[in-house]
Structures are given as structure tokens and as C-alpha cells.
Amino acid sequence: MKAIPPYRRPYVNTQPEYLFPNYASTVKRAPREPLVVLPHTLSEVTAPVFGFGEIKPTDSDLTRQHNGEPLGERIVVSGRVLDENGRPLPNILIEIWQANAAGRYNHRVDQHDAPLDPNFTGAGRFLTDKDGRYRFMTIRPGEYPWRNHHNAWRPAHIHFSLFGQAIVQRLITQMYFPGDPLLDYDPMFTCVADEKARNRLVSVFDWETTMPEHALGYRFDIVLRGREATPMEKRP
């Protein structure tokens, strides 16, 4: 059996630590014992494959999942999924979820005093194409308060969940919007020290995908872990 090239370990300060007391919920949930370094065996470098039969066209248009149109500003969110070696990743399942335009989630535990929208669920799914591209039509989510600290507000964001070709590439992250004044106050956004890493969570306004008289475009590229260079084959 050939040696399995492992996936790269995170670059310094670009991934959060488990314990980050500014985000209060980490205190009772972050593990305290040292982690054990897991070698990347066949179990870690494989991952489930999802099929196009599992995804409907309306799954990627969050404005067309009910009889009426949701309130709020329509936006197009699109981008590419690459690995750290710059390889586009096709057939990657992306799942997204978000608040409505008023900053309210369609979820029983969201008690924020803002209206629900009967025409907006806030969930979408997409399988990346052969070039790793994806595209969602949705509405711009609202900001909302949370109880982490006094007068805490989450910046507008969309949750993204991605599978890779290896289970160790699995990623859940959040996409933010350019120029949001709440970003600097948000312990989730500020959870990593590396400023460039933080800023890669902020989408960019995209003229190319903006639809005339219909919707602004935002581009959000996502990078999953890449493999270390393949070990040199031993000469006979």
C-alpha cells in the first residue's frame, strides 16, 4: 500500500482555539485536556460523496421556496471552492443557513423580537460544479442581538457548511459583508489573531455577478485544507 500523503496542518493563527473566553459559550464546552495528534490514515483522507439527485434547483434559490417573495434585498452569493494547493474542488456539498432580512431565524430557540417572514426559511444547498463554482440567490440577512456581552450584536452573516474529499477537510464557517461596522466588535469574527485570515471571511462586492435591476452580487471563495506534497516515489 502506498503511503498516504497527509493534509497540511493549520497555518499559525489562522484557525481558532477551542477556548476563547470572549465568546462566553466556549468556557463550558471547550476541551481542556491536551489533544492527541491524529495521523491521517485512510479513515481521515476519505469522505462521503453526495449526488445531484439529492439537490433540487430551488435549493439554491432561497427567494423561491415559498408561494410569495421574501422581504428584503435580493443578493447573489457565489464563489469557488479550492484547496490550499489552488485546485478547484468539484461536487462539494455546500449547505447554508441564515437569518431573514429583519435578523430573525426561523427556529424555535430564536426569541429576538423581530418579525418572521412566512416566505423565507433561510436554508440552501448546492453541489459545486466541475470548476468548484457555486451560486446562491438569497436575501441579505439582518444583524441581530445576542446575549454574549452587554449590547452584543452579530454582524450580518450567512452560515456555510462544506464537505471535502477528505473528512479532515470538513469546514463550517460564516460569510460576512464588506464594510459591516459590527465586525470589529464580534468575538466570532475576531477569534483568530491573523488579520488576513479574518478578512477572508468577508465577501466582496462583485460587479460581474450583479444582476441589472434585480440583485447585488457578492463573491465568497472558500479554501479547504490541501494535501502535503506527494512523497517522492522510491526508485527501484
Add this chain to the structure above:
Amino acid sequence: MSLRASTSQTIGPFLRIGLEWMQIEDLAPQGVAGERVRIEGRVLDADGKPVNDAAVELWQANSHGKYASPEDSQDKPLDSGFRGYGRSLTDDSGTFRFRTVKPGRVPGPDGRLQAPHLLMTIFMRGLLKQLVTRVYFPDEPSNADDPVLSLVPAERRASLIAKKAGDGILEWNVNLQGRNETVFFEF
């Protein structure tokens, strides 16, 4: 070309909106080969309180020790109808549950076979990135020389081995902190 992987962010409390559509607690419909197993457990925080907003995801080989993934080039049979992926969202008691088949053995880092195991990925509010851990099976002689279990301090290995509970259920709990903190891996 060298890029940096995107930064992980918490799944937050509203995960059900996006992830509940693909909850897969029964991985092995009729006809899938292998010994049937049920794995159940609870996710508990530092105070022993149930975590009712976690996503527990399972990844495993089939009963022949083959992953349903193009990255697995072993010459072993695939089992149609068995993907080997499960997702259970915890309920108010912090409970997750899976019905599946016991996986076969797969090669480890040095080519030796690993003991049968499930790879678990756990997300929740309060975690800025996922936890990764493994579940091994009780009464399994191959646990003794498993190349990954042997990396874990001996006194902590029990947290990775499911226990026999009643009704043929294997119980495996996730203790986020405390005296019996589950072993988590840097992945």
C-alpha cells in the same frame, strides 16, 4: 500556488435550519452486509448538562473495511446502499443515535490494520471549530494494538471505547470537560 484554508467559525445555535434536511441516523438499510449495531450517547458540558444543539457526524468503512470514497483504492467490495455517513442532531437530553453496521478493518499509517472504528466529527454552539474523535468497539481484541489508540495515554483510552448497554445498544458519551473528558484529536 499556496493558499491558506478558510477560518472555521461556530455552527451556532440555529444549525437545524440548514442541516436537519439530511439527518441520517439509520445508515444501513436492509440488504447491507455486516453485523448490525446501534450506537447512542449524550453530549455533556463541563457541568454535566446536556448539549441540545450539537451536530454529531459519523464516517466509517463498510463491513469489508472499504470506504465509499474515490480516495479508497483498496481492492475490496463496495456495498451499494451504504455510504458510511451519518448525521444526528442532539435532542433536549443531549442524545444522538445511529443504527449502522460494524465497520471492517482498514489499513493504518504503517500498513498494519486498524481496529474497527467510527470517525466522529462534532459541531456545536460554543465550539469555534469541530471536535474530532473516534469510537472503538468493546470486546474487540484488535483494540490492543490499534496504531491510533496506542497514541492515547492508557488511562484515557476508555473514553474512546463504546460500552455495552441494554437492548444491544452500544453507549458512547461525549464529555466535553471534567474527570472523564473524552479524548479529542488534533486533526
